[in-house]
Amino acid sequence: GIDGSFSLTVTPGTYQLRVVGSRPSGVSSSAAPSYSQFYAQLSLSSSEQQDLTLPVHALTVTTLGALGDPIAGVLFNAGFSRNAPYVTGSLAPGLQLTYANTSEYETSDASGNMVLSVPDFTPQPGSSDTGLLQPPSSTQLAATPLTVDNVASDTSESVQLSSGVTFSGVLRGEGGVALRGYSVALSAGSGSTSVSTGIDGSFSLTVTPGTYQL
Numbered sequence: 001g002i003d004g005s006f007s008l009t010v011t012p013g014t015y016q017l018r019v020v021g022s023r024p025s026g027v028s029s030s031a032a033p034s035y036s037q038f039y040a041q042l043s044l045s046s047s048e049q050q051d052l053t054l055p056v057h058a059l060t061v062t063t064l065g066a067l068g069d070p071i072a073g074v075l076f077n078a079g080f081s082r083n084a085p086y087v088t089g090s091l092a093p094g095l096q097l098t099y100a101n102t103s104e105y106e107t108s109d110a111s112g113n114m115v116l117s118v119p120d121f122t123p124q125p126g127s128s129d130t131g132l133l134q135p136p137s138s139t140q141l142a143a144t145p146l147t148v149d150n151v152a153s154d155t156s157e158s159v160q161l162s163s164g165v166t167f168s169g170v171l172r173g174e175g176g177v178a179l180r181g182y183s184v185a186l187s188a189g190s191g192s193t194s195v196s197t198g199i200d201g202s203f204s205l206t207v208t209p210g211t212y213q214l
Helices: none
Strands: 011-020 034-044 059-063 075-083 097-107 115-118 128-135 144-147 155-160 165-170 182-186 192-198 202-207
Touching: 075 202, 097 115, 128 192, 182 202, 192 202
Parallel strands: 059 155
Antiparallel strands: 011 034, 034 097, 059 115, 075 097, 075 128, 128 144, 165 202, 182 192
Protein backbone atom coordinates (compact mmCIF):
# COMPACT_ATOMS: atom_id res chain seq x y z
CA GLY A 1 0.00 0.00 0.00
CA ILE A 2 0.90 3.69 0.03
CA ASP A 3 2.43 3.15 3.50
CA GLY A 4 4.46 0.12 2.37
CA SER A 5 2.14 -2.37 4.06
CA PHE A 6 1.46 -5.84 2.70
CA SER A 7 -0.42 -9.02 3.64
CA LEU A 8 -0.33 -12.52 2.15
CA THR A 9 -2.32 -15.58 3.22
CA VAL A 10 -0.84 -19.02 2.48
CA THR A 11 -0.79 -22.53 3.91
CA PRO A 12 2.01 -23.25 6.41
CA GLY A 13 5.25 -24.23 4.68
CA THR A 14 8.56 -22.99 3.30
CA TYR A 15 8.50 -20.35 0.58
CA GLN A 16 10.79 -18.24 -1.56
CA LEU A 17 10.13 -14.66 -0.52
CA ARG A 18 10.47 -12.20 -3.40
CA VAL A 19 10.47 -8.41 -3.03
CA VAL A 20 10.42 -6.82 -6.50
CA GLY A 21 9.71 -3.31 -7.70
CA SER A 22 10.74 0.10 -9.03
CA ARG A 23 11.44 3.05 -6.76
CA PRO A 24 8.30 5.20 -6.48
CA SER A 25 8.37 8.80 -7.68
CA GLY A 26 9.39 11.18 -4.93
CA VAL A 27 11.39 8.58 -2.96
CA SER A 28 15.08 9.42 -2.47
CA SER A 29 17.64 7.43 -4.44
CA SER A 30 19.37 6.70 -1.12
CA ALA A 31 16.33 4.67 0.01
CA ALA A 32 16.08 2.21 -2.88
CA PRO A 33 17.63 1.40 -6.26
CA SER A 34 15.84 2.44 -9.44
CA TYR A 35 14.71 -1.17 -9.72
CA SER A 36 15.40 -4.14 -7.46
CA GLN A 37 14.69 -7.80 -6.77
CA PHE A 38 15.53 -9.38 -3.42
CA TYR A 39 14.96 -13.07 -2.62
CA ALA A 40 15.07 -14.92 0.71
CA GLN A 41 13.73 -18.18 2.13
CA LEU A 42 10.81 -17.95 4.56
CA SER A 43 9.31 -20.73 6.71
CA LEU A 44 5.82 -20.15 8.13
CA SER A 45 4.16 -22.42 10.68
CA SER A 46 1.62 -19.81 11.83
CA SER A 47 0.58 -16.23 11.06
CA GLU A 48 3.45 -13.76 11.40
CA GLN A 49 3.79 -9.98 11.25
CA GLN A 50 7.22 -8.92 10.00
CA ASP A 51 8.37 -5.56 8.60
CA LEU A 52 10.91 -5.76 5.78
CA THR A 53 13.74 -3.37 4.94
CA LEU A 54 15.66 -3.33 1.66
CA PRO A 55 19.28 -4.28 2.53
CA VAL A 56 21.05 -1.45 0.72
CA HIS A 57 23.61 1.23 1.55
CA ALA A 58 23.88 4.78 0.18
CA LEU A 59 26.93 5.28 -2.03
CA THR A 60 27.40 9.00 -2.72
CA VAL A 61 29.51 9.51 -5.84
CA THR A 62 31.07 12.89 -6.68
CA THR A 63 32.13 13.27 -10.31
CA LEU A 64 35.01 15.66 -10.92
CA GLY A 65 36.76 17.03 -14.00
CA ALA A 66 40.51 17.09 -14.62
CA LEU A 67 40.86 20.28 -12.54
CA GLY A 68 38.74 18.96 -9.69
CA ASP A 69 35.65 20.86 -10.78
CA PRO A 70 32.25 19.15 -10.31
CA ILE A 71 30.70 17.70 -13.45
CA ALA A 72 26.91 17.77 -13.72
CA GLY A 73 24.84 15.50 -15.94
CA VAL A 74 27.04 12.40 -15.58
CA LEU A 75 24.87 9.30 -16.09
CA PHE A 76 25.27 5.97 -14.29
CA ASN A 77 23.05 3.34 -15.89
CA ALA A 78 23.95 -0.21 -14.88
CA GLY A 79 22.50 -3.41 -13.47
CA PHE A 80 23.99 -5.95 -11.09
CA SER A 81 22.99 -9.39 -9.80
CA ARG A 82 24.48 -11.82 -7.34
CA ASN A 83 23.51 -15.09 -5.65
CA ALA A 84 24.52 -15.87 -2.08
CA PRO A 85 27.23 -16.01 -0.80
CA TYR A 86 28.31 -13.15 -3.09
CA VAL A 87 25.56 -10.91 -1.73
CA THR A 88 24.98 -10.56 2.01
CA GLY A 89 22.35 -8.85 4.12
CA SER A 90 18.80 -9.64 5.16
CA LEU A 91 15.29 -8.33 4.58
CA ALA A 92 14.56 -8.90 8.28
CA PRO A 93 16.13 -10.91 11.12
CA GLY A 94 16.44 -14.50 9.92
CA LEU A 95 15.62 -13.63 6.29
CA GLN A 96 19.07 -13.76 4.74
CA LEU A 97 19.32 -12.87 1.06
CA THR A 98 19.67 -15.73 -1.40
CA TYR A 99 19.69 -13.45 -4.48
CA ALA A 100 19.74 -9.76 -5.35
CA ASN A 101 19.31 -7.93 -8.66
CA THR A 102 19.46 -4.14 -8.83
CA SER A 103 19.43 -1.51 -11.56
CA GLU A 104 20.65 2.06 -11.14
CA TYR A 105 19.76 5.04 -13.34
CA GLU A 106 21.09 8.19 -11.73
CA THR A 107 22.54 11.50 -12.95
CA SER A 108 24.92 13.81 -11.11
CA ASP A 109 23.55 17.18 -9.95
CA ALA A 110 25.12 20.64 -10.22
CA SER A 111 27.52 19.74 -7.42
CA GLY A 112 28.64 16.63 -9.27
CA ASN A 113 26.87 14.35 -6.78
CA MET A 114 24.66 11.32 -7.28
CA VAL A 115 23.47 8.77 -4.72
CA LEU A 116 23.24 5.05 -5.48
CA SER A 117 21.52 2.39 -3.34
CA VAL A 118 23.85 -0.58 -3.28
CA PRO A 119 23.53 -4.05 -1.69
CA ASP A 120 26.56 -5.60 -0.02
CA PHE A 121 28.01 -7.31 -3.09
CA THR A 122 31.20 -9.37 -2.91
CA PRO A 123 33.03 -9.94 -6.20
CA GLN A 124 32.92 -13.43 -7.60
CA PRO A 125 36.24 -14.86 -8.81
CA GLY A 126 37.06 -13.35 -12.16
CA SER A 127 34.34 -10.69 -12.12
CA SER A 128 33.32 -7.44 -10.49
CA ASP A 129 30.21 -5.28 -10.25
CA THR A 130 31.30 -2.40 -12.46
CA GLY A 131 29.34 0.15 -14.45
CA LEU A 132 30.33 3.22 -16.43
CA LEU A 133 29.98 6.87 -15.41
CA GLN A 134 29.03 8.57 -18.69
CA PRO A 135 29.74 12.34 -18.88
CA PRO A 136 27.82 14.58 -21.28
CA SER A 137 29.44 14.50 -24.73
CA SER A 138 29.95 18.27 -24.57
CA THR A 139 32.55 17.82 -21.79
CA GLN A 140 34.87 15.70 -23.96
CA LEU A 141 35.51 13.60 -20.84
CA ALA A 142 35.76 9.82 -20.87
CA ALA A 143 33.26 7.28 -19.65
CA THR A 144 34.87 6.00 -16.46
CA PRO A 145 34.33 2.66 -14.64
CA LEU A 146 32.75 2.66 -11.17
CA THR A 147 32.83 -0.51 -9.05
CA VAL A 148 30.12 -0.99 -6.43
CA ASP A 149 31.51 -4.09 -4.69
CA ASN A 150 32.23 -4.23 -0.94
CA VAL A 151 29.93 -1.35 0.05
CA ALA A 152 29.06 -2.55 3.56
CA SER A 153 27.84 0.79 4.96
CA ASP A 154 26.84 4.28 3.80
CA THR A 155 29.91 5.77 2.17
CA SER A 156 31.11 8.32 -0.38
CA GLU A 157 33.59 8.24 -3.24
CA SER A 158 35.04 10.87 -5.58
CA VAL A 159 35.79 9.92 -9.18
CA GLN A 160 37.96 12.11 -11.38
CA LEU A 161 37.04 11.88 -15.04
CA SER A 162 39.79 12.17 -17.63
CA SER A 163 39.93 13.22 -21.26
CA GLY A 164 40.52 9.58 -22.23
CA VAL A 165 40.69 8.22 -25.77
CA THR A 166 38.20 8.50 -28.61
CA PHE A 167 36.84 5.73 -30.81
CA SER A 168 35.15 7.23 -33.86
CA GLY A 169 34.30 6.43 -37.44
CA VAL A 170 31.49 5.97 -39.95
CA LEU A 171 29.16 2.96 -40.12
CA ARG A 172 28.44 1.79 -43.64
CA GLY A 173 26.49 -1.02 -45.22
CA GLU A 174 26.96 -2.89 -48.47
CA GLY A 175 28.14 -0.62 -51.25
CA GLY A 176 29.39 1.99 -48.78
CA VAL A 177 25.94 3.34 -47.92
CA ALA A 178 26.05 5.38 -44.69
CA LEU A 179 23.80 3.92 -41.98
CA ARG A 180 22.13 6.38 -39.64
CA GLY A 181 20.30 5.67 -36.38
CA TYR A 182 22.35 2.60 -35.42
CA SER A 183 23.58 2.22 -31.85
CA VAL A 184 27.33 1.84 -31.37
CA ALA A 185 28.33 0.87 -27.82
CA LEU A 186 31.45 0.05 -25.84
CA SER A 187 30.86 -2.15 -22.78
CA ALA A 188 32.99 -2.88 -19.73
CA GLY A 189 31.72 -4.99 -16.86
CA SER A 190 28.03 -4.26 -16.27
CA GLY A 191 28.07 -0.81 -17.87
CA SER A 192 28.28 0.58 -21.36
CA THR A 193 28.44 3.88 -23.19
CA SER A 194 26.67 4.25 -26.50
CA VAL A 195 25.83 6.71 -29.25
CA SER A 196 23.54 6.68 -32.28
CA THR A 197 25.10 7.12 -35.69
CA GLY A 198 24.42 10.44 -37.39
CA ILE A 199 22.74 11.06 -40.72
CA ASP A 200 26.10 10.40 -42.40
CA GLY A 201 26.71 7.24 -40.34
CA SER A 202 29.29 8.94 -38.12
CA PHE A 203 29.83 8.16 -34.44
CA SER A 204 32.25 9.11 -31.67
CA LEU A 205 32.76 7.65 -28.16
CA THR A 206 35.24 8.83 -25.54
CA VAL A 207 36.38 6.30 -22.90
CA THR A 208 39.30 5.61 -20.61
CA PRO A 209 42.03 3.42 -22.08
CA GLY A 210 41.19 -0.26 -21.68
CA THR A 211 39.56 -3.30 -23.25
CA TYR A 212 35.91 -3.08 -24.23
CA GLN A 213 33.27 -5.15 -25.94
CA LEU A 214 32.10 -3.34 -29.09
